[in-house]
Amino acid sequence: MSQKATSCQYVFSDVQQPNLPLIHGQDVSCIFEGKEAVVALNKVNFGIEEGKITAIIGESGSGKSTLLRIIYGLLEPASGEVRYRGWLVPTRKDKLIPGHDAMKLVSQGFDDLNLYAKVWDNVASQLPNTDLERKRLKTEAVLAKLRIDHLAQKRVADLSGGEKQRVAICRALINDPEVLLMDEPFNQVDAAFRDDLQQDIQQIVAETGLTVLLVSHDPAEVLAMADYLIVMKNGLIVDQGNPHDLYYRPKNPYTARLLAKSNVLTPEQAAVLKLESQQLIAIHQEFVHWQEAEDGAFWIKDFRFRGMFTEVILGNAQLTLHALQYPAAEVKKNTRIDILVSAVHYFEA
Missing domain, CATH: 3.40.50.300 (P-loop containing nucleotide triphosphate hydrolases)
Incomplete structure (x- = not known):
């Protein structure tokens, strides 16, 4: 067929x-x-x-x-x-x-790859020997497209996980x-x-x-x-x-x-933030803001440094929210705060 x-x-x-x-x-x-x-x-x-x-x-x-x-x-x-x-x-x-x-399927475990054969042989073996020049040119082209032509003579067993993934994709793509x-x-x-x-795959699709x-x-x-x-x-x-x-x-x-990783709140939890809703609501972490306030009803419960940003856990005895602080800055636990919400998503019943 x-x-x-x-x-x-x-x-x-x-x-x-x-x-x-x-x-x-x-x-x-x-x-x-x-x-x-x-x-x-x-x-x-x-x-x-x-x-x-x-x-x-x-x-x-x-x-x-x-x-x-x-x-x-x-x-x-x-x-x-x-x-x-x-x-x-x-x-x-x-x-x-x-x-x-x-269709062609690329599985997680590289089950189709011959680990002890060269990259070239793994890919070229998917084409018949009826036209050897076409087989050579097509193998060269697909290896170049996935940027592993320099690995052609290496054994698959000697490659990194990412390189093996590219070989598996080449095997899948060579028959168009x-x-x-x-x-x-x-x-x-x-x-x-x-x-x-990801960009290589997007380019191939385009x-x-x-x-x-x-x-x-x-x-x-x-x-x-x-x-x-x-x-x-x-x-x-x-x-x-x-x-x-x-x-x-x-x-x-x-x-x-x-x-x-949105904060999903019940109507009762939303009311703690003075938000009215009859259904569940979602507040994305990037839409949760705060400012220090000596008499604030909330406080910073914990924080996790994530590199460019800090994930901050804040709330009170009734409510816990996760928020993003970008760029990352010093955060002190138990600091009293007011919470400000810039956007809310209301789910339908």
Whole structure:
């Protein structure tokens, strides 16, 4: 089956559904059977647009890696369906070798890499020997694009985690997939090199129209590079949308805590700050301010130096808030203060 072909070769009864996003999931569930059944996904619905970077984010056990594997066809949903270009994604029951032909998956553990072979051989081995000159030129090009051409003759076993990640991405990209799936792609990449790898991926998307779907638990990663976010919790999609919108206008308190480490307050806690609300509210740390006051109703409970800024814990016996102080400056515990809030997000009922 070519990348542009239908899934009828594998799913004979399938009929293409028009006017869907590139990847479309409807009521997708996944249950792992054991002593007790574990519901990994519970009737989730989603759409992945072509030529964009979409990130699935959530805490460990939220179902994000399971969703990635269902999209690729490694797992079969217990109910619902996933479609690619309107055609059903074939699964293990449909194909001898699972995995959609138009997609490539880069896993966390570099399982596909031959650690004792050279970088060049790991990447070039993905191409046939029918045209050796094309094979050489294409291998050179993809290594250069990921900036590891200088490592071509090194063994993979001798590389750093970040360099191995780049080799794994090169192996995935050399056959020009339409979709690149990545499971925690920056886990083993040093912070100093993470930005460079993110920018390289963004550049490849801009140049080729590649669609990228990645799984992450780190808000800093996805806010920096994703065009669209899917937020998962306990097998459910609790929020999805543009990263900017989800950061400042989350629909779910979990999203506010995950993306912004926001202070989520009950109506009773909000009243301590003289804020009226009938529902939960969120106050991002950067919107909490204070000033010293001898008779202040609040005080600084603790602080944590974070480098460029200080995380300050403040409040009173009824309330604890986290705030950011930028630039970092001297903070004294037990200093009496007044609290000022510059922005509040009110969740709908």
